[in-house]
Amino acid sequence: MTHGSISPSAGPARRALLAAGTVLAAAGCSRAAPGPADPDRPSASGPAAPDAGQTPGAMTLFKDSAFNFNGLLALGACGRGAAEVGEVLTAVNAVNAAGLSSQSYVRTFRRLGDQLMAAPRDSAADDETRRWRALRAAQYYGQALFFVLGSDRPGDEKRLYQAGRDAWDTFCGLCDPPPVTARVPYGTTPLPVWFFRPDRSDRRRPTVILTNGSDGQNVDMWTYGVPAALDRGWNALVYDGPGQGQLLFVDQVTFTPAWEKVVGPLIDWLSRRPDVDAGKIALTGLSMAGDLVPRAAAFEHRLAAAVAMPGCVEPWRAFPAEIREILRPSRAETNAIWNKDVVPHLPAADAATLRKRFEPFSVPAMLAARRGETFTDFYTPARAVQALTVTDVVSRISTPMLVLDYEGEQFYPGQPRELYDALRSPKDYVKLTAAEGAQLHCSPMAPQTHCEVVFDWLRQRF
Template sequence: MTYVSADRVSGPSRRAALAGLVGGAGAAVLAGCTSQGARPANAPTPSGARSPQAQAGDPTPGAMTLFKDPAFNFNGLLALGGSGAGSAEVGEVLTAVNAINKAGLSSQTYVETFRKLGDQLMEPPEGSKPDDQTTRFRALRAAQYYGQALFFVLGSDDPGSEEDLYKAGRGAWDKFCDLCDPAPVKANVPYGKTPLPVWFFRPDPSNTRRPTVILTNGSDGQNVDMWTYGVPAALERGWNALVYDGPGQGQLLFVDQVVFTPTWEKVVGPLVDWLSKRSDVDASKIGLTGLSMAGDLAPRAAAFEDRIAALVAMPGCVDPWLGFPAEIRQILTPSKEETNEIWNKEVVPQLPPDAAATMKKRIEPFSIPAMLSAREGKMFTDFYTPARLIQSLKITDVVPRIKMPTLVLDYEDEQFYPGQAQQMFDTLTAPKDYVKLTAAQGAQLHCSPMAPQLHCEVVFDWLQGTLG
């Protein structure tokens, strides 16, 4: 860990770049991702998948390589990392990994294996009558495994089951929450035409005013990830924790069909309103965290919502569009017609199945037509509209507006937004700290998938020191 205080290409050259893209589409498309399931920039294509043995410079050496394909491997590591918070079981995850590898790694085998594991955990264990604690944590692990299956379902043989699979995971999460003591307060916070579902966790049901952290998820995480990356850490320190689905996330995406918005302060503002009215919240001590792409969303909100007392970006992200490979970004032109012609006639016909599935997954939080097409097994035809929406998430110009103390996290071998955490830290004018989690700690890669406990220690020690 290191700790510090304080042209678009046009004409023939673009055509040449596109030729390179369609010639090696798998590598280009899979080179990055908005949150989970991405391929590190230095990873080989599926046709040249690496050996599971450690290699020089490999960010996941030896036993850290569960799958030869880095996209699946990253998700498997996220599941395994949840074990420390009770949102996974080491033996269950490794047994699933072995079964998938034996059957032949693919989206289909991954989805089938983890969905089956989720289904099993929602039933009583064989040979015993479970008490509430057993049922509770089996449901939490089921939520994790349903989430694992959900991430790859668009590349499976049954992409149309996406909404049902989301609902299975949501049902497991709600069952877990109902059995917590005290159970989180569930509510719907007004937001436009579609309210935001929230889960408000408290150490106890008294009216003691406490610091509260709002936990913001990324572009493809599920509520169970907010448990792994914050809820227990908050409760153990006597804090409240608020988990919610925003536009482009969870219920709002998969059921209500609401995509991301660049004005995230309009999402966080109503949450702060709701919290400020509660007798068990110290409204002067409300912190905001943002995991993965929310390392862009939360800072955007904090720049315009001065009731936030402390901010944590995990990692700092100032331009999610740069998380897409340059070859993909070059498809976008000022003309919607030209852009979509390039996409549909020059790029889509050349995309191999794995790259096509990745693009469907990456674009769906930004385009309902893209999501609905993907569920029918089809590729979306309008690249221009979601690409422009992703571009609009750039926050370089608003970071200097942030006034509250801010912690910027970074990760060694950050594969999605390399360099952006440092850029955010350098641009901040507020009181600020920078922490880089490292491979020496087993905390490398985006969001430290193998070290969420260490991750929470860093974040909540800082929040505790900042807000008391």
Template sequence: MTHETNTPATGTARRSLLTAGAGAVLATGCSRLAPASDRQGGPSATATTQGADLTPGAMTLFDDPSYNFNGLLALGASGAGAAEVGEVLTAVNAINRAGMSAQSYVTTFSRLGDRLMAPPEGGEPDGQTTRFRALRAAQYYGQALFFVLGSDTPGDEERLYKAGRAAWDRFCSLCEPPPVTDRVPYGNTPLPVWFFRPDGSGERRPTVILTNGSDGQNVDMWTYGVPAALNRGWNALVYDGPGQGQLLFVDQVTFTPTWEKVVAPLIDWLSRRQDVDTRKIALTGLSMAGDLVPRAAAFEPRLAAAVAMPGCVEPWRGFPPEIRQILRPGKAETNEIWNKEVVPNLPEADAATMKKRFEPFSVPAMLAARQGKIFTDFYTPARAVQALTITDVVSRIRTPMLVLDYEGEQFYPGQPRELYDKLTSPKDYVKLTAAEGAQLHCSPMAPQLHCEVVFDWLQETL
């Protein structure tokens, strides 16, 4: 782990690319695990090479690094009770025996979720058994949900989301005390929230708002923050924002670049509660939310601290340069390139990757994907991703900020350091490493260590 602290006083031609085959481009730069180009624009290692280097031996559950990364996330969640090592490894063996594919992955994990939502054989479960079976079911439904667009049944996406949500809600209802639930006003679509407290005493406490990324589910916020907060006497607020959870899969609301307008009503809601110390409200952001959180901090002065996990200033750079080159100034030209030169050359697996990566930014893209089709309008969601760039607002941040980085960061290499260097507020930089088993985007194998770093910093900062 490397740690820095600072408290300041005040390419290739498009035509040749496309004739080489878009599938090869996606295989090296657009899968779940694949690296983007670095911030100097130079090439990174391929996904296969990087995955093999950083997930040796027992860390290689699947040969395909994108599936392997998801499997490691499930395995890592075991420490928080959001998975079971034996269940995950049994599912991995079953998938490998059946032949690694989106279909085998989705079928295996969704059936595991179904089994856990049913009573166990041989007896009546007590509340704790039912509670944690539901939490694990939420994890496994989330695993199936991630790859469903590449399966034989892409239309199951909303059903799988709702199954995972039902499991999460059952888990929450059996917590002691159960989280306070509400719908916080936001535009035309309120934000569902779950407010966890260590107890029902009403004591005024510091509070962390946990922000998910572009494809995480509520169960991930449990793994990456809720128990860590409660065990330290903090409150924790989990929510679905635009492009996430219920707002995406049911309400069909996509990401917004003005995340401060999402955070502000959450702080308003918290500020009306007697058990919240309004001087000590922190905001964390996992995965792509490492871009959303700094944006919110730049415009929301009521935050006492913020954590980007990892830091990100331009999510668009998370796509390989060859894909970014498709985007032209004009919509018509861009979409002609996409539909006539790229889409016809996309292998099935790579098409599924593109569907998944663009659905949080385009309702038509999501609905087409559920019908087994790839979107025809590349221009609109690409511009929506571009709009998340925050390089011009980082200098506005006055909130103390922790920026996390990871050895082998696949999606935003170089960007955590770039965010840290641009910050003029009190700041810290921590890089988690393979020597600790905490490598790769969001440290999938070490969420407990991840939470220790984050909450030790929050405790010290506040």
């Protein structure tokens, strides 16, 4: 498919392109493109959709690549106890048997989470059983949460988030030692934090601040860092920033481009603790946080090291050109195009995708989505995504940085290399590949391999 410039008067052309499904490529909710493609070639038209070669054989759980990617994330979490292979594959079979849809996916994974939070059959669960069942439940609630806006009960979004959060808190409370919890000052809405330690001593240790992406949950930070840090005798800090977790779904605080103002208070809080070596604090960023981490490092110079997983310099480019071209200098013109030429012709699945992708950037968009409606103000969230661009501040970074890339990177193709090339600080670039089962955005099937690369690099820096 080719992509051309669309003028404001070219309504029929735009409608034809949108109806063809191009919007499903928006920021990672893409369908698999027919035929082979170069998975690492940057595209002005948005992210590359992975072809069947990226998930061969048993790696293809669902025919739709968005559902498949999420299913692979759940399978990858099994290595750290945040899912169970048999549970995930049984759920996959149930979804496919019912007919793959947001509805069947949400219903199946939500039911699985509910089952795990209930007492197991024919036995009394001890604390270890309750602990690991709660962690798996948090994973499955997160799976359901991701697609709930496309189901017939989009208003369940906040309740599903809270179910996952309750499961996560149950898990944390049963850890030994349990993480220290706190509310770190940030504007008018404090940041919830979970500070994991190898033991209860006051020994000063290196500490890793784990930053989630645009739609991840706390359980993902377990898979992508907490036990890897604890196993090495380090501390790990998990938190919800603006546009994430509690701040988004409950407090209704959206993303900010000034991520250094988020990380700064976290470093302040950590530096006051007797069990933290303030000279050995690192920051990692998963998925879209591969953009947030460079921004923070450009202005927050107390970091000993930073890791972008993957490197990202302009999240706006993850949206296809047909979506980006709607945005004009004028709010009125932008919203007129959106509401007159685009929204009335969006297929239901495409509309749900866009609601999901824009909700972290606009409270009205999120509230409309929960009503099953498409937001009417495109201009505001689109500008908020644009504001995350970091190309003009990367040269300010002095912190040593590791930039990860992935074979078949489908959300930010080419951007990890752009970030690496623009860095002037000590830097390394690592590309994870299909040969090691670590292909696709964030290596969903190989988070342990992913963590080995990251934490071996951090150990050298520390």
